[in-house]
Amino acid sequence: DAEITQSPRHKITETGRQVTLACHQTWNHNNMFWYRQDLGHGLRLIHYSYGVHDTNKGEVSDGYSVSRSNTEDLPLTLESAASSQTSVYFCASSGGLGNEQFFGPGTRLTVL
């Protein structure tokens, strides 16, 4: 069955370190998204991609970057982790712009 996976599921890192969160989908979806979820803020869009080599900034993109070298993967990089980036991160994908998004299981990131 097609699915979307994230790794690692839990990560503890130190302030200033570079961190990369992986997202892999086997739906063959063109559209992929990264969100962060914090209490009181719901899900907020960080970056998104509509296809290979396409990346776009979302609502809360500062301090994050993504790259899309193939259809299946959209890794999220925190260039220099900050305590404010402690959060749960969700990756999602969709097959069309007017279609539902399918979410991964999430990565809980703690920045000390």
Next chain:
Amino acid sequence: GESVGLHLPTLSVQEGDNSIINCAYSNSASDYFIWYKQESGKGPQFIIDIRSNMDKRQGQRVTVLLNKTVKHLSLQIAATQPGDSAVYFCAENNQGGKLIFGQGTELSVKP
């Protein structure tokens, strides 16, 4: 700016009763709406969606109602079960596939 919000942050219902979760949206150009269910420690799970050319859509035990006049969306769950306990999010799509999520309503089902 655009926003999608929920009227009630928590909802407690008795098992077997019907549940209604409400959502308000602000952008009249939104053309697609989704309800997601999120259980503790998991990612949001698609429940049901509705497009702006409809005012009602039914699934298995769930119904979504859309009132474009007052920009209101609701999710009705029939015969609520303990397994329905979760946080429910509404989301609107009006920006080329990007979703705007509401804050979420926590549904608690009492046995």
